[in-house]
Amino acid sequence: MSLIKPLPDILISQIAAGEVVERPASLLKELLENSIDSGANEINIAIAEGGMREIRVSDNGPGIPKNQLPLALSRHATSKISSLAHLESITSLGFRGEALASIASVSQLVLSSKHQSDTHGWEIRAEGSRVSEVRPCALEQGSIVSVKNLYYNTPARKKFLRTQNTEYGHCDEIFKQAALAHPAIEFSISHNGKLRRRANTKKIETRIREVLGTDLTDASIWVEEGTENLYIRGFVQQPAYDRGTKDTQYLFINGRFIRDRVISHAIRQAFSDVTHHGKSISYILFIQINPKLVDVNVHPRKTEVRFHQSQAIHQFVFHAIEKKLSSAEHVPKKSTHSFFSDQGATISPQHSRLQNNLAFTMDKRGRPLTSLDISQNADSPDYDEKEATSTDISDWNQVDENKQHDYPLGFALAQLSGIYILTQNREGLIIVDMHAAHERIVYEQLKTALDLNEIPKQALLIPIDVGLDLTQMAVIHENASLLNTLGFEFSISGPENVAIRAIPSFLDASKVSALVTSVINDITDFGATRVLQEHRNDILSTLACHSAVRANRKLSVEEMNNLLRDMERTERSDQCNHGRPTWFQISLSELDHRFMRGQ
Ligand SMILES: Nc1ncnc2c1ncn2[C@@H]1O[C@H](COP(=O)(O)OP(=O)(O)O)[C@@H](O)[C@H]1O
Ligand SMILES: [Mg+2]
Incomplete structure (x- = not known):
């Protein structure tokens, strides 16, 4: 057997690099974290050939004093923690003191910096195991780290790199994470000499739009809640929103992009009532938690955390989101159907809470009945003329002002194709999917009944x-x-x-x-x-x-109106249990627009 020998320093760093520097984007992440930790408020990134030729990050932070430059490149040297107590309440992004050393061991790295105690800038170069003398350089402020020719000395790893565009795509993702998490900092990124993105708005909501576009945020609900020790804010998608291609999922904990199963489970659970099982959910959430209550020293890449009280965090996140989803206020601002694009439904049911006096009963066979009594003529396909009563208001003008306010979903006009109910309210026409709407109503009523009783x-x-x-x-x-x-x-x-x-x-x-x-x-x-x-x-x-009432069941106008009234009383009634919308509005002005009236 071979002798046991301590590993040379360079090899230790290269082993660490295997974990920390998986690809250009992961070293970009480390460099960005250093610039963010330094307190800089402007950070610029220049990338060449997907980061395989060069990644250069410059910031306007306080810089590193000349005599500290060699230390910055040594393994296990950090200015961020000095004791176990520090480690247990970390507020900086870095703390392991190994990123620059690891990166330097597999690339050609130049660190230039100008500290206020120095009259000009200084730089230090590292190439594999060789670290240069500190030499003067021209730099007015801050620090620049340039990393060239990643893996030039470890060809086996180089083989795992993909095309320029793929690697740049990963860098872009890191850029987005940093720009989202730190709206106080201005960022820019260029690739092969071309400016690709800039983020310079300072408010969190506008920063999110700037970085991710408005598609998702327009179809999202703002969540914000918490205390000094635990605070959550950000967007979650509206239940009916379906991006089709890919989800947007960003979770930041204390300014750090994190993947966490406890929180993603809590989010899924909050949505379980309003979306398909298995459908994934888009969100951009920022959690601020007392650093003493979370351990970030779990993984070398620092993308995971461990909460001291994960059950409590789960409950907190679940309730914060669930409360918003059930408040029935998040009626889509836009119609979910693209052909009615601009001004969609803006009304929301006024009775957003289930009323206590819901007439909830079961029929003889244990089926739940609502005021839309489906059991009576569920089997007879014909429309029953006698049902049309005084609530059959086909002329909206007959309804007095007060009543119009009482009934946000208006009054039924007709049934279309045995599937949809057409109704008229003050703004114009509403189309209701009767099965979806009824399904939600029955579901919510059952839940209420079962809170008091047992499942039939x-x-x-x-x-x-x-x-x-x-x-x-x-x-x-x-x-x-x-x-x-x-x-x-x-x-x-x-x-x-x-x-x-x-x-x-x-x-x-x-x-x-x-x-x-x-x-x-x-x-x-x-x-x-x-x-x-x-x-x-x-x-x-x-x-x-x-x-719930099936398609092709003819409803009387009264039944339709009863259904509308039930919807107004029911929590979450704007989606069925599977997250499909139950209704949407086409305003009179949209109709005028389509028919070019008054133009
Ligand atoms: N852009 C920068 N501005 C100021 N100081 C920096 C910068 N980059 C690195 N440093 C200094 O170099 C040290 C080592 O960095 P690093 O190897 O990434 O370890 P860590 O970030 O875990 O401390 C940091 O603790 C910090 O003092
Ligand atoms: Mg660092």
């Missing part, structure tokens, strides 16, 4: 035997009452069998086995308390979908 059950004629393994059986034993609350009745029929006797109403009896196992697996994965929250809503959502 359907007894199975013949109990269904489900085979489980021993760990699953243990879950059944430990969570019998939870399963009961969720609508399941069962008895243990063998060491690895349960006989299911009842399941939540409306669920497909042929799927009992899959349903039971998925509930058990969820309980195992998430712990019992969360299942009740999450899975209950899944079951309710299925229930609502099965019981």
Whole structure:
């Protein structure tokens, strides 16, 4: 066996570089972090050939004194922390003191800087293991770090680099992250001599628009909430927003771009009521947390954190977003359909909270009834003339002023194609997807009912035997009452069998086995308390979908108006449970515009 020897310094740095400097963009990130940490308020980036030929970052920060320059390039030398106490409450982006040393070990690096204590600038060069003397240079202010020919001395790594454009794309992403996280700083980036981006607005909202464009922000909801120790602000998309191609997901914790499963789970959960399962969600969120409550020293690239109280953070983020989503105020400012582009719906239901006196009942077969009583003539396809009553207001002018205010969704005019309800309000025409709208109403009513009661059950004629393994059986034993609350009745029929006797109403009896196992697996994965929250809503959502009014069911005008009134009373009624919009408005002025009236 070979002798055990300490590794030479250069090799240690090259090993560290393997983790820290994966590609040009990762070294750009490190250089940007240094400039940001220095307190600079202007940072310019010049990139050549995707960063493979050169990355140069200049800033107007305070610079580094001449005698400190060699230290800046040594491994484990930093000005940012000096004790464990510091490490446990980090406010700077860097702290490991290894970035410049690692980068220098795999490239040709020049660090130039002008500190106020020096009369002119000084520079130091590093190439592999050789570090030059400190020499004078021309520099008025700040620091410039130029990194050339990345991996020139480690050809194996160089092979992993992609095309210029791909590598530049990664650099651009790092630029966006930095520019979003630090609106107080002006940034610019050029590639092969051409200016590609500039970010110089100072307010966070305008900075986001400047960097990411307005597509997403126009279809987003602003979230802002918190205390001194924990604060969240930023945009989350409106539930109905669908970018089609790619999601925008930015999470910053204390000014650092982070990927974090706790928070992304909290965001997904907040949206679970208003979007498709599995649909990903766009957001740009900034979390400010007392640095003592979060550990950033988790990964050499510093893209992960560990919260001391992750459950509390989860709850906080979930509630901050969920509250906004359920406030029914975020009616899309624009129509979600591109052909009615400019001035869309701006009204919002005035009764945004579920009223306590909701007449919620079940029919004989346990189906939920709303004021749109679908059970009575659900099977008769014909429109019942006698239903048309005094609420059949086809002339908007007949409705007095006060009433117009009371009914933001207006009054039904007609039904189109057995799918849509056409309604008229003060602004013009509204089109409602009746199934989607009804589904949401039933869902919300069920949730309210079940907050007070239990899920309605359907007894199975013949109990269904489900085979489980021993760990699953243990879950059944430990969570019998939870399963009961969720609508399941069962008895243990063998060491690895349960006989299911009842399941939540409306669920497909042929799927009992899959349903039971998925509930058990969820309980195992998430712990019992969360299942009740999450899975209950899944079951309710299925229930609502099965019981909502189907396409091609002719509705009377009264039924249509009742549906509209229910929508106005219902939380989140502007999306169905799957995140599709339930209605949108075409204003009279849009119609005038399309017909070129008054032009
Ligand atoms: N642009 C800069 N302006 C001022 N000081 C800098 C700059 N870049 C690097 N430094 C100094 O060099 C030191 C080493 O940088 P680095 O290797 O990235 O480690 P770290 O950022 O973890 O401290 C920093 O602690 C800082 O004092
Ligand atoms: Mg650093």
